Amino acid sequence: MRIGELSRKTGVPVPTIKYYVREGLLPAGELTSRNQASYDEAHERRLRLIRALLDVGGMKVAEIADVLAAVDDPERPLHKVLGAAADRVGGTAADHDDESTAARAAVADLVARRGWRTHESNPAATDLSRALAALTRLGHGTFAELLDTYAEAAEQVAQADLAYVDRRVAVEDMVEGVVIGTVLGEAVFSALRRLAHAEASARLYGTKGAPEGGKS
Structure with a gap:
């Protein structure tokens, strides 16, 4: 699918999709010509995950990038992936009184x-x-x-x-x-x-x- 169709399916604006690609959250589409790229169901699924982590999970873009890097690391044990995700939920500095x-x-x-x-x-x-x-x-x-x-x-x-x-x-x-x-x-x-x-x-x-x- 073209990026416009990906945008319609997910409700994410095209400029935002391009921003996610630049930030490394979403893999780039497969180039079909000099100015055109094709996206598939894996892109749609990843995009929905990004939006869920943003909108429901309340995570920041940089935090999502860290979590997705753990997800995409084939050498990372599941326990470590869980830790990468959990560490992004809360985790403010400790007080000392x-x-x-x-x-x-x-x-x-x-x-x-x-x-x-x-x-x-x-x-x-x-x-x-x-x-x-x-x-x-x-x-x-x-x-x-x-x-x-x-x-x-x-x-x-x-x-x-x-x-x-x-x-x-x-x-x-x-x-x-x-x-x-x-x-x-x-x-x-x-x-x-x-x-x-x-x-x-x-x-x-x-x-x-x-x-x-x-x-x-």
Whole structure:
């Protein structure tokens, strides 16, 4: 297909497609003449993945480039591809006040207690520490008592993610499945958690009038 048809199929403007090609996110099309190139279903699929990581995953172009480089590396083990994707979700710098120090210790204890094979430098551990420290500053330090309950739920979700990946046959499907399960799965789990909160709140506190948003 020509680039115009690729644009129509994906809803991505032609100049944006050309930008992705220049940035190395999307492979160049096969030249059919001096000024024309042909694109196929692989380009369409990769383009949809890029847009999903941008629009749903909230990733930046440079972060997507790093993840796709891991996906396209045939020597990169799936575990490393997963790490490349996970490292792009969150991962802000750690603070160094008393609350943050205590939070990091709590996270390290959780990781050790559950036997998780991960390093303390994992960006997700930093994000969890920052969240716990913020809760402590707000007077909700006892929230840490729920960590194991949350961890059990997270383990079930992670196992489901990777079970989905194992269902993919082709290697390129598997590595793409790892990225989707990590980045877009984060958005899915967050949305489901908010829906579950609304239901749990309704059951616990009751409802007055129409549900939020006016819909059941």
